[in-house]
Amino acid sequence: MYRKELYLYQQDTPIKAIVRNYMKEDFDQLIEIQRECFPPPFPSDLLWNEEQLTNHITLFPEGALCIEIDGEVVGSMTGLLVDFDPNHSQHTWEEITDSGYIRTHNSTGNTLYVVDISVKPAYRKLDLGKLLMQSMYDVVIHKDLDRLLGGGRMPGYHRVSEELSPQDYLNKIISGTLRDPVISFLLRCGRMPVTLIENYLEDEESLNYGVLMEWRNPFK
Incomplete structure (x- = not known):
């Protein structure tokens, strides 16, 4: 199981953070993080539910990470293993993650695929998202995988979509x-x-586009 302790700095003040695997006792806090990150009008039925979180810690607990500060869970990141073929890269978030239930997890897969990353708005200045991402890179190396992979939204695209193609x-x-x-x-x-x-992904701001982005294992 994964556990890392380190100090982060808020201006000149060090703050101790713990990155670890999340557990059943964390479910209420994980759902609250999603509520704060995706407030209404975001549909509440698309936030994490207990069945999804149970699957995360049961099917692939190594890919279920959270950050704890002063006893409070303030961010999380979830992944699953897939067997990715770069020659057949087109897919949807729902298809590859089983809509977040990760029953598509392949224990012999070559790629760690990002399902979700969320950080409470009040803590985002601490760069917790980057810390979670780097921690998932640790998992990639530990499990001798080829890459970390995931689709990124383009929430700024709707503002310029009449002038620019998605690629531009x-x-x-x-x-x-x-x-x-x-x-x-x-x-x-x-x-x-x-x-x-x-x-x-169904996302008005991105006009449903996503950018598939990877981090390659530097030892492969």
């Missing part, structure tokens, strides 16, 4: 001309674009 929008983010809240964050975490996916 992505190119401008990569060149530094534009910034996107999700794609730019993933780039800062070391993720590299693989391909655009149409109808990846």
